[in-house]
Amino acid sequence: MAATIRDVARAAGVSPSTVSRALALSELVTATTRDRVLQAARELGYEPNRAARGLVTGRTHNLGLIVPDLANPFFPGIVKGVQARAHDADHAVFVADTDEDAVAEVKLARTLAKQVDGMILCSTRMGDAELRALAADIAVVVMNRRVDGIAAINVDNVGGMRQAAGHLAALGHRRIGYAAGPSNAWASQQRLDGLRGATAGLGVELVELGNFAPVFASGVAAADLALAAGTTAVIGYNDVVALGLLSRLSGRGVAVPDRVSVVGCDDIALSAMCSPSLTTIALPQERAGRAAVDLLLSLLNDRAAGGGVALELETQLVVRASTGPAPDG
Amino acid sequence: MAATIRDVARAAGVSPSTVSRALALSELVTATTRDRVLQAARELGYEPNRAARGLVTGRTHNLGLIVPDLANPFFPGIVKGVQARAHDADHAVFVADTDEDAVAEVKLARTLAKQVDGMILCSTRMGDAELRALAADIAVVVMNRRVDGIAAINVDNVGGMRQAAGHLAALGHRRIGYAAGPSNAWASQQRLDGLRGATAGLGVELVELGNFAPVFASGVAAADLALAAGTTAVIGYNDVVALGLLSRLSGRGVAVPDRVSVVGCDDIALSAMCSPSLTTIALPQERAGRAAVDLLLSLLNDRAAGGGVALELETQLVVRASTGPAPDG
DNA sequence: ATGAAAGCGCTAACAT
DNA sequence: ATGTTAGCGCTTTCAT
Secondary structure, eight states: OOOOOOHHHHHHHHHHHHHHHTTOTTTTTHHHHHHHHHHHHHHTTOOHHHHHHHHHOOOOOOOEEEEEEESTTTTHHHHHHHHHHHHHHEEEEEEEEOOOOOHHHHHHHHHHTTTSSSEEEEEEOOHHHHHHHHHHHHHHEESSSSTTTTTEEEEHHHHHHHHHHHHHHHHTEEEEEEEOOTTTTTHHHHHHHHHHHHHHHHHHEEEEEOOOOOHHHHHHHHHHHHHTTTTTTTESSSSHHHHHHHHHHTTOOOOOOTEEEEEEEEGGGGGGGGSOOOOOOOOOOHHHHHHHHHHHHHHHGGGGGEEEEEEEEEOOOOOOOOOOOOEEE | OOOHHHHHHHTTOOOHHHHHHHHHHHTSOOOHHHHHHHHHHHHTTOOOOOOHHHHHOOOOOEEEEEETTSSSHHHHHHHHHHHHHHHHHTTTEEEEEOTTTTHHHHHHHHHTTTTTTTEESOOOOOHHHHHHHHHHHHHEESSSOOOSSSSSEEEEEHHHHHHHHHHHTTTOOEEEEOOOOOTTTTHHHHHHHHHHHHHHHOOOOEEEEEEEOOSSSHHHHHHHHHHTTOSSEEEEEHEEEHHHHHHHHHHTTTOOOOOOOEEEEOOGGGGSSSSSOEEEEOOOHHHHHHHHHHHHHHHHGGGGGSSSSEEEEOEEOOOOOOOOOOOOO
């Protein structure tokens, strides 16, 4: 059996309450007794039982993190960021993968809500109403989503797309395709809006190729549409889709970037590893994860902070080998 | 505040223990009282507090999962498998990423151990002694590791390497390079052993290129070594390393598979997405994750089961575009 | 500065 | 078949 606070108390010759205070680094114990307690705790390998503590304090020191699909390389970065910060703040993290299923997500969130102090919903597919209902019961931070009254960490999708469009326009492209993501993904709307605004301003034609699931096969399908539409550059909703574009273009003997340029979004690790390497919009995934934890913890510690806060992190175009000058008209 | 068992008891006009029994579907309550209790619980939206329950039953219904690096696309598959099965069995999962740090891993495991019923250690870098000490305190299942007395889920690395070697030999390769993984990774040893045995039996020469961290850059470095050693085929410790090989070979103008063939291991999603697509050894990641949960839960329910059990899952060579006939001598 | 006592929400003997 | 009691490990009044 693991040592309890009583064991430590006995070993240190004090009462359980003193041990509790000493461990909380309270100023209410003498330095000497504190040392004695800490020493005893160390010797016994004592670790407080969090469940028991939570029962009395009402704080579990657990956080929940829900992501649509861990297999999408975009999310592990966020998970890492969340975990790093959570562990620093002495919190453990329940991670749940919804497999892109909005119904499963609501159920999962409800279950998790019972065992955590707060939760981070990443690229949630949940409806606004369900999200609000959840936020009424528990502290919630969303990532890549904007809902009034709910704390959010976002990346500057609009700015990123503006950079991408500017880059392609500078290379002489006049007709750009966009393979959009799921229609219920907030980020996809943002990116589309950004792209529409940017291309209009640049006098560039934007061809919307439709909505796609954020998977490789979507890029494969979109490549054919892009070629048929006569575009000289295609932007994928994310890097995985862009990798699908790359693959299909190469399969059809279309040289990248000589005949068609390709841009992704996310800057997943593999963007730099494939060939041609992928020009993409880098999102600060780990930083976003850390920021989400910070925001959540501040919400927890200061109920007044309210849910209105929304942070926006910068994005940065990373130019690699998959984009080049437009072929001569 | 959420409703407690007392609230339900009051509403149903019974004692808390009767509520507890009714909810546990015990046969010790009349059908009528049970209905009354269930009804009251539903009306109040009552959900038992798991922490409180855990405090008395000693079972948290939480599982811990430790992986070296979520950014390595091999692990998300396992996480998904573990979660799927755990949720089915009404358990939640704490996931922790150690960033390949053996010291951090031990600390993390110790912390997590306090809040879970059992834990799954994936490709752990922990020493045998520490592992045994941990297993003495809590139910443990390891994946990709074999330690006497500790339950394990493994994949047939030896068989996989045998298939890979056989494939390359059949294509006429007589000199094969191997970029091994970290020396403290059990799977790497296994693969090396498998490869040594297989090549010896086939009359093929095996060139061991050294130990590498399981990252892209390692493959880049290994490619140069492989070329210098005059091998016509190279096997990477895993797909990420193989992707590095692919990238460097292409960068140096060495055609794959025309001049050099490349084989990976794991069958991460991106193996099929890059070009040339990667011949690799598919490991059943999700299945392994599910099996680990099953094993862990059986350990938990039946202390007699002991820790000796070791399951081995099959591996399967997947031939794609990165391997071809050996160039003529 | 420290100890004693109460109680967080729940289950599991032990009564009845 | 149901209620009463005790206690899981911890924090937090309230005493001293």
